[in-house]
Amino acid sequence: MDAIQAQLSSSLAQLKAKLDESPALQKLEEKTHVPKEYIFIGGAFVLTLAFLSGVGTGTLCSVIGFIFPAIKSFAAMESHASNEVTQWLVYWVVYSFFSVIEIFAETLLYWIPFYYRFKLGFLIWAMLPQTRGAKYLYDNFLKDLLKKSESKIDAALKDAKSTAGKGDNGNKKDE
Structure with missing residues (x-):
């Protein structure tokens, strides 16, 4: 379980480092007080669901x-x-x-x-x-x-x- 958590933390840190290059996500994070990596993951999840269901x-x-x-x-x-x-x-x-x-x-x-x-x-x-x-x-x-x-x-x-x-x-x- 600790190995999975460590891997997840490492992956999130890498994603955060990549997303730090996006000023738009930085502004969104400041406005919503939600970490940009969670915004990105949530957006990707919603887009994936919409894509798989055929909506939009x-x-x-x-x-x-x-x-x-x-x-x-x-x-x-x-x-x-x-x-x-x-x-x-x-x-x-x-x-x-x-x-x-x-x-x-x-x-x-x-x-x-x-x-x-x-x-x-x-x-x-x-x-x-x-x-x-x-x-x-x-x-x-x-x-x-x-x-x-x-x-x-x-x-x-x-x-x-x-x-x-x-x-x-x-x-x-x-x-």
């Missing part, structure tokens, strides 16, 4: 799929690191393509159990610099598809632009 997984996918990549994209643009900017541009192309497919397949996706859990795993795989999943998908599938379809996409955009400029569903009004 769609929202979680949106937050993780947008917020983290947006922050990293901004940081990459500000640092002028071209390889990082390229990584995030590729991520946004893959994410956009995935989102368009998702719109058309929404009815079918409703019937896939644990869809949002799979989507979350996919998004994490696609965005992490360690896996470079978006780059893999872009290089092996999307690049050739987009290059072949570039003239059709440009024509569709030009048509949409001219239709949008006419107003009233594309019909010019008699004046």
